[in-house]
Amino acid sequence: MECPNGCRNPMHAVRVERIFHRAGQPVVIRDLEMYACDECGAEAMPLHTARIVEQVLNGEIEPAGEFCAPLFEILS
Numbered sequence: 001m002e003c004p005n006g007c008r009n010p011m012h013a014v015r016v017e018r019i020f021h022r023a024g025q026p027v028v029i030r031d032l033e034m035y036a037c038d039e040c041g042a043e044a045m046p047l048h049t050a051r052i053v054e055q056v057l058n059g060e061i062e063p064a065g066e067f068c069a070p071l072f073e074i075l076s
Contacts, residue, residue, distance in 0.1 A: 007039035016043075022057045028067050029056055 001011045017030045032052070035044040045053075055061045 001035045001044065003037040003040065003042055004044065005037065005040050005042055007037050007042075009037070009039055011035040011037045011042070011044060020053060020057060022059070026071065027056060027063075029053060 003009070003011050012035065014034055014036045015031050016034050017028060018032055019026050019028055021027070029052070033046060033049050035046065036042070052061075
């Protein structure tokens with residue numbers, strides 16, 4: 001996949017962990033496949049990954065466990 005910023009090297013698949021919010025509560029989704037550019041750091045989410053995120057946020061996938069951590073909000 002080509003970088004949307006026009007970088008020379010193609011983007012490559014990586015597995016990431018991201019935080020999303022459902023009903024005002026943070027949820028962590030682990031092992032999401034994304035594409036990343038080593039040159040500029042851009043990330044792209046493929047459609048099949050977006051569908052998984054959508055299913056999680058709609059409550060169609062059950063959580064695999066619990067994760068608790070302090071939340072820090074920096075308001076500017």
